Amino acid sequence: MKKAFYDVIIKKMSKNTGLRNFIFGFLAVILTCFCISVFSFPVSAMTDEELAVLVDRANNEKRNILIVSKGGETGTFITINDAVSAAKNRDIILVLPGEYDESVDMTDKELILTGFDKETCIITHDTTNYLTPVINAAAGEISNLTIKGYYNPDTVMDYTNFSQDLKDTDPYAFARFVPGYAIHVDDNHMYNNNLMICGCDILNQQNFCIGVGLRNHYSIAVKDCFVYANGGYGCLFVHDPDRIETGTDMNVMVINSKFSSGYKTVLKLQSVRPENRVNLLFVGNEFIDKVEDTSEYFIVENDEIVGIGEGFLGSGSFYLSENSVFNTPGVLNSSMYDILISFMDSVVSVVRLNVS
Numbered sequence: 001m002k003k004a005f006y007d008v009i010i011k012k013m014s015k016n017t018g019l020r021n022f023i024f025g026f027l028a029v030i031l032t033c034f035c036i037s038v039f040s041f042p043v044s045a046m047t048d049e050e051l052a053v054l055v056d057r058a059n060n061e062k063r064n065i066l067i068v069s070k071g072g073e074t075g076t077f078i079t080i081n082d083a084v085s086a087a088k089n090r091d092i093i094l095v096l097p098g099e100y101d102e103s104v105d106m107t108d109k110e111l112i113l114t115g116f117d118k119e120t121c122i123i124t125h126d127t128t129n130y131l132t133p134v135i136n137a138a139a140g141e142i143s144n145l146t147i148k149g150y151y152n153p154d155t156v157m158d159y160t161n162f163s164q165d166l167k168d169t170d171p172y173a174f175a176r177f178v179p180g181y182a183i184h185v186d187d188n189h190m191y192n193n194n195l196m197i198c199g200c201d202i203l204n205q206q207n208f209c210i211g212v213g214l215r216n217h218y219s220i221a222v223k224d225c226f227v228y229a230n231g232g233y234g235c236l237f238v239h240d241p242d243r244i245e246t247g248t249d250m251n252v253m254v255i256n257s258k259f260s261s262g263y264k265t266v267l268k269l270q271s272v273r274p275e276n277r278v279n280l281l282f283v284g285n286e287f288i289d290k291v292e293d294t295s296e297y298f299i300v301e302n303d304e305i306v307g308i309g310e311g312f313l314g315s316g317s318f319y320l321s322e323n324s325v326f327n328t329p330g331v332l333n334s335s336m337y338d339i340l341i342s343f344m345d346s347v348v349s350v351v352r353l354n355v356s
Contacts, residue, residue, distance in 0.1 A: 045117035046144075054092065054114075063112070064091045070098035080104045080113070080123065087111055095121045095145065103132040106140070107187040113137075115145040118201060124148040127206045128155040133184040134204075139193035142183070142200060149182040149204035151231070179206035179231070185220060186213030194219040203228045208237040208268070214278060216247025223255040234265030234299075240276035240317045242303075248277035255281075260288040261297070268299040271309060271316035280312055281321040282332040294331050 046054070058065050066083040069076040076096075077083040083093045084106050092112040097120035104123060106113065113135075115121030125134045127149030134149050135142065182204040185195060202209045202225060209227045212220055227235045236259075238252055259266050266287055287297070294313075302309050302316045309316030313331070322336040 045120075054094070058092055061090070064088060066091060066093045067096065068093060068100070069096040070100070071096075084109070084111065090140075095123070097121055099124060101125060103134065103136070105136045107136050107138045107189055109189075110139040110193065112141045112143075113145070114141070114143045118144045118146055118199060122146040122148060124150060126150055126152040126155055127180040127182065127204060128152060130178040130180045130207070133180040133211075134182045136184050136187075137195060138185060138187040138189040139195050141196045141198065143196070143198040144200065146201045147182050147203070149180065149206055149209075151205040179233075181207050181211035181237075182209045184211050186211070188215065190215040190218045192217045194221070196221045196223065197225060198223045199225065201226045201228075204231055204233075206231040206233070208233045208235065210236050212236075212238045212252070214238065214240050214250045214252075214276075216241065216245060217249045219251040219253065221253040221255065222257055223253075225257045227257060227259045229261040229263060229265070232263055234261050234263055234268055235259045236266070237268045237270070238278070238318075239270035240272050240278050242272040246273050246275045250276070250278045251281070252278060253281040254283075254285055256284040258286045258288060264289070264296045265299055266297045269301070269312070269315055269318045271300065271302045271305065271311070271318060273303070274305050274309065274316035276317040278318045279321055280318055280324070282324045282327050284326045285332065286328055294329065297329075298331060 055065070057063070064087070066087055067076045068078070068080050068083050070078065072078045077086065079102055080093065080095060080100055081102055081104055084104065087093060087109060089109050090111070091109075092114065095113070095115045097117055099122045101124050103125045104113070121144065123134055123145055124147075125132065127133060128151070134147050182202050183197065197210070197220070209229050210222065214220075222236070229235045236254070240250065241247065266289075289297075298313060300309075300313045300315045300318070302314070305316040308314035312318045312320040320332070320334055322334045324332055324334045325336075327333050
């Protein structure tokens with residue numbers, strides 16, 4: 001296997017010239033030697049070809065590759081935050097197997113944060129404090145990782161001390177009394193940007209697994225993920241802009257993912273200002289829990305609208321795309337999906353009639 005892997009890397013790198021490409025090649029060889037010598041990876045780990053594709057991407061898009069390893073080998077970073085601090089905008093951070101207990105803050109950069117193996121590359125943190133989620137992000141990609149927010153009884157906040165007076169004098173006071181998300185996306189760096197969360201297992205024992213405060217001209221996608229909420233909230237929470245400028249160019253896409261919530265709530269949408277418009281796209285998602293009462297699993301709140309809004313499930317600013325299909329439960333499917341299914345049933349009936 002070693003020789004085959006080296007052949008792949010050397011063949012890829014031999015097509016490139018220059019100091020920058022030499023550095024990429026050197027990093028690839030270090031990573032190869034370390035991974036093959038120290039770890040016995042499961043089937044889900046990156047293949048030789050996938051790692052070569054990652055190196056190719058770095059070359060073609062002029063990105064650096066920064067490697068994070070618990071072993072602290074030469075040329076690697078011991079913590080993910082160290083790598084984030086050293087990274088330049090658009091760099092790639094590759095996390096080697098291990099459990100990293102830290103609150104990763106990558107809000108001010110567009111980075112690719114990816115794990116060598118989802119099962120063994122674990123980022124975890126106590127999410128008792130709202131300001132210290134497991135990952136704070138705005139733009140880029142998060143992929144092939146297990147992301148876990150855990151409950152620590154020794155750091156539980158005393159909510160009895162929270163008061164409106166304290167909230168008025170300290171705008172971040174609530175953060176000391178509200179638990180955090182596993183992934184928090186709410187920063188002005190989101191403007192004119194996008195974030196992809198792909199191929200991750202995301203778990204949280206406290207607040208929502210993913211919490212998103214949108215900005216205009218922004219898209220976020222959750223794809224091929226498993227999201228499990230085991231706390232008192234739910235899987236996904238999204239709200240539109242409030243004090244920031246409003247807009248109509250915001251997109252939330254959830255594709256081919258699985259969700260489970262110990263607290264029933266799967267999705268919560270908070271419509272802050274009705275002049276906003278957020279486009280929702282759901283395709284091929286599965287909700288493992290049996291959904292009996294839709295209102296308990298999919299919650300919509302309207303801050304500035306009296307009564308029911310014109311959007312999705314009565315929302316004032318969230319609208320379901322007509323391309324939303326193949327979801328269970330059907331509340332996430334558009335009316336066009338029902339028309340399509342009806343048409344297909346009619347075609348099948350006609351075919352059966354002709355055959356008989």
